[in-house]
Amino acid sequence: MCAAAAPLEWPCNFTRGQRTCTGEQRAVDLLRRLDPFTTCKAAIESALLRLRAFIKRFACSRGLETRQGEFARLHRENAAPPSEASGDLLPVINCAAAHTRYGEGMPDDDDAPSTVTPAELRAMLERAPLEAAGRNLRLLPAVVVKNTDVLFAAPEVTLDDALDIASHVGAAFVTLGERTFDLAEFVGDAEGVPASLRNNAASHDGDLEGMDLQFIGAGVSYAWWAAVDWSQELTAELEEWQEDADEKRDRERRERLARAQQLIQAAIEDAGVRAAKPMSRKPVVEAFIRSRMESKNDVGAEYALRWAPQRVAEEWRSAYALLDNSAKMFISDLHELPEWQRARRNTSVRRDLLLRYAISRTGGWAPTDRWLKDMDAKSLPTT
Numbered sequence: 001m002c003a004a005a006a007p008l009e010w011p012c013n014f015t016r017g018q019r020t021c022t023g024e025q026r027a028v029d030l031l032r033r034l035d036p037f038t039t040c041k042a043a044i045e046s047a048l049l050r051l052r053a054f055i056k057r058f059a060c061s062r063g064l065e066t067r068q069g070e071f072a073r074l075h076r077e078n079a080a081p082p083s084e085a086s087g088d089l090l091p092v093i094n095c096a097a098a099h100t101r102y103g104e105g106m107p108d109d110d111d112a113p114s115t116v117t118p119a120e121l122r123a124m125l126e127r128a129p130l131e132a133a134g135r136n137l138r139l140l141p142a143v144v145v146k147n148t149d150v151l152f153a154a155p156e157v158t159l160d161d162a163l164d165i166a167s168h169v170g171a172a173f174v175t176l177g178e179r180t181f182d183l184a185e186f187v188g189d190a191e192g193v194p195a196s197l198r199n200n201a202a203s204h205d206g207d208l209e210g211m212d213l214q215f216i217g218a219g220v221s222y223a224w225w226a227a228v229d230w231s232q233e234l235t236a237e238l239e240e241w242q243e244d245a246d247e248k249r250d251r252e253r254r255e256r257l258a259r260a261q262q263l264i265q266a267a268i269e270d271a272g273v274r275a276a277k278p279m280s281r282k283p284v285v286e287a288f289i290r291s292r293m294e295s296k297n298d299v300g301a302e303y304a305l306r307w308a309p310q311r312v313a314e315e316w317r318s319a320y321a322l323l324d325n326s327a328k329m330f331i332s333d334l335h336e337l338p339e340w341q342r343a344r345r346n347t348s349v350r351r352d353l354l355l356r357y358a359i360s361r362t363g364g365w366a367p368t369d370r371w372l373k374d375m376d377a378k379s380l381p382t383t
Contacts, residue, residue, distance in 0.1 A: 169217025
């Protein structure tokens with residue numbers, strides 16, 4: 001076992017213009033002059049970790065920069081992560097990138113933890129005022145109305161990280177908020193939530209769910225938040241159920257629309273519907289749809305009842321619009337019929353022939369009485 005190394009004050013030499021640091025070299029030289037028993041690998045690594053923390057804290061607090069190569073080498077030589085509980089080390093945070101917008105600086109790894117345990121959350125909430133006071137930060141109740149520019153989340157960024165940043169950016173104060181779980185708000189207006197999910201959520205009703213820390217520094221709004229693990233699990237389960245429910249509703253809606261379209265098309269193609277007079281066709285269409293309803297809850301048929309009369313009328317208008325556009329040809333073909341030649345002087349027989357011929361030319365659609373009268377007047381024999 002190695003003897004514990006005595007605490008050392010590392011001499012660091014920062015120059016704002018040259019941006020250099022000679023503290024590491026001096027530390028290594030000083031370590032080499034110590035007794036070999038105390039300069040074992042563990043003692044050197046521990047000392048360098050403390051040196052690295054001191055350099056980083058000093059640089060961030062004064063807006064200085066150090067050579068990236070020295071820090072990179074320190075990180076490689078001291079791969080073991082520092083103990084957060086010790087409170088001696090400043091987290092590695094790129095102070096120059098503090099203005100990262102939400103979504104750009106957050107981790108993308110789905111496997112990375114994004115929650116804390118209830119005990120950890122309660123402990124952070126209890127020690128937050130003391131930690132803020134230790135950094136000369138005033139903790140005040142307030143509502144930050146400015147949109148958040150920078151968002152941090154635990155555990156990727158710890159409470160100490162957030163408070164250190166607040167101190168670094170010169171925040172006038174920080175505001176601390178806590179969030180309790182509300183079952184009614186969680187469920188909202190969702191219907192049919194599974195009983196297992198609702199009961200699980202009900203067991204946490206009123207429990208501490210999360211906390212947030214907000215502050216403004218140099219015109220930039222910062223927010224740090226932490227949420228308990230069970231909250232994320234409940235939210236993920238609810239979202240998964242909602243996605244499945246939405247997909248089921250969409251599928252059922254598509255099926256109902258497809259059935260409605262099928263019934264409407266069947267009504268359009270039905271000979272009885274087409275042969276009915278336009279002014280009295282709606283009841284015929286409705287009777288046709290109702291005769292094909294599978295049950296009282298046939299929503300697709302209900303849609304068809306509302307839409308079919310209009311769609312049938314549109315098909316009829318389209319058919320007779322085409323016939324009117326070719327009226328001259330239609331009349332010419334009519335005059336060539338032997339039946340018309342024999343009945344051209346008999347008005348009732350002539351109109352009955354015109355009716356049957358118009359129906360045959362439009363695919364079975366019966367004309368209105370007005371159309372029949374007008375077309376008969378246009379097709380009267382001139383001699």
